[in-house]
Amino acid sequence: MKGGAAPADPGPVAIICGGGTFPFTVADALIRQGRRVVLFPLSGFADEQAASRYPHYRAHVGQMGRFLRIARREGCRDVVFIGTLVRPAIRELRLDWTTLRLMPRIARIYYGGDDRLISGVGRIFEDFGFRMLGAHEVAPEILVPEGPLGSHSPSPADEADIAQGLAVLRATGDFDIGQAVVVSKNHVLALEAAEGTDGMLERVAALRAAGRIRAPAGQGVLVKAPKPNQDRRFDLPSIGPKTIEGVRRAGLAGIAVVAGETIIAEPQAIVEAADRAGLFVVGIRNSQAVGS
Amino acid sequence: MKGGAAPADPGPVAIICGGGTFPFTVADALIRQGRRVVLFPLSGFADEQAASRYPHYRAHVGQMGRFLRIARREGCRDVVFIGTLVRPAIRELRLDWTTLRLMPRIARIYYGGDDRLISGVGRIFEDFGFRMLGAHEVAPEILVPEGPLGSHSPSPADEADIAQGLAVLRATGDFDIGQAVVVSKNHVLALEAAEGTDGMLERVAALRAAGRIRAPAGQGVLVKAPKPNQDRRFDLPSIGPKTIEGVRRAGLAGIAVVAGETIIAEPQAIVEAADRAGLFVVGIRNSQAVGS
Structure with a gap:
């Protein structure tokens, strides 16, 4: 297909999963559309049993480095973050090295309101070359x-x-x-x-x-x-x-x-x-x- | 004192008492200022034992006629309404005749917000010739x-x-x-x-x-x-x-x-x-x- 007009494979969508059923609703909708998905169920929040039905990697909230490494290896460019996430206490997070380096920035976001927390985290992902998509963009049927x-x-x-x-x-x-x-x-x-x-x-x-x-x-x-x-x-x-x-x-x-x-x-x-x-x-x- | 400049006796202040200690704080402040008071502790809301230390007449929330009759007889012109009053269910009120005649008006007030309830009741008292005073006006020390x-x-x-x-x-x-x-x-x-x-x-x-x-x-x-x-x-x-x-x-x-x-x-x-x-x-x- 060299030189042809076929679109490049956009790769699987990385779905970072909080609690509830929404992550799986979005995953199913994407699969119906022919997209592949890789789930990152967040320990302590996501339903890990439901996540095990999909390609998945468990992650802790504080493991940005782990996420970036795996998501790149899997060829993900698009990221969807969905599900409930009761704001954890900072001391309960298991922070990896990448996350620790981002801490001054995360701390500023953390003590803002919910909006700032969520869109601030989104901007960090974008700085690392990912595209943040809204669940409603990838699965309008939800x-x-x-x-x-x-x-x-x-x-x-x-x-x-x-x-x-x-x-x-x-x-x-x-x-x-x-x-x-x-x-x-x-x-x-x-x-x-x-x-x-x-x-x-x-x-x-x-x-x-x-x-x-x-x-x-x-x-x-x-x-x-x-x-x-x-x-x-x-x-x-x-x-x-x-x-x-x-x-x-x-x-x-x-x-x-x-x-x-x-x-x-x-x-x-x-x-x-x-x-x-x-x-x-x-x-x-x-x-x-x-x-x- | 006929023809003199002495101010007319303003009469006692009628204090319609809801729950809590504020009604008595206001009563004490008025007494310190040399005003007389007549308390109307509302049954089910006011602390009747505390009220019994003052000239008082028990009243139910729905007994507007009783209040008007006694307050006039006592020579009250000024009325203060103070204390907590969890909004009672209409069916629990003991309505007297005067109150029943006012019901269409009260019902309109009742289903508005708190502001409308309280200032609406105030306007009714004013229509009957009383002057509604704020507790802060009669007792700024509170x-x-x-x-x-x-x-x-x-x-x-x-x-x-x-x-x-x-x-x-x-x-x-x-x-x-x-x-x-x-x-x-x-x-x-x-x-x-x-x-x-x-x-x-x-x-x-x-x-x-x-x-x-x-x-x-x-x-x-x-x-x-x-x-x-x-x-x-x-x-x-x-x-x-x-x-x-x-x-x-x-x-x-x-x-x-x-x-x-x-x-x-x-x-x-x-x-x-x-x-x-x-x-x-x-x-x-x-x-x-x-x-x-």
């Missing part, structure tokens, strides 16, 4: 589509709560806080920060159990949206079956997320669980959303 | 003064967290959310909504215990500020010994509140507890603050 996902739709009152939630997220977007808020009858019940979406939903359930929420069960919406300046390659909001369960326990009416900018895990399980619980799950248009 | 309250002061890093916290509260102020935020090393750890300040601090303590907060203990600040459009007659942020205990458990460095716009319960107990725990409590200038 994104929430526009419109209701199951058989329920938001009521006009829910629509008002959704608009209020988006306005709140727009206002807090500059501060690298959370990506989620719970609004019921125009009243903000909870705003996510370090506790994460699941923690926030548990809190709403506890407040309701304690009689501290006025509106009756079956009202209120969980609204999630990317931050205005979020680097969508590294960190998109996501929902999974656990989100549905949290919303059900919190006694809300449903979930609104930004279509095309929210990763959905196990869509079939989500739709079934939402339908069973009488909840709506709706992908709203970008133009209504934060950061567009 | 407000946090400017500067550090105990023997500790914020570090430059704490000052940066305070500035960040105020910026976050300014951004969320339009939404009738919380009045408090926890910031540590420029990272927003928690933002208050329906759970209240104590609930938010418990959450930060739990996140720290679970290893989900990066910054070591002894860093981070609780920042409280009035909302930009808050009616300061009805609802000022407050701190008490419980706040100190919550901040200590959350592993923070201290508390920043707006001087002159924050009510302090049991200042001596606060200063002693803060000094013992190595925490700062600082009243910051209005010009640095939200809503000024």
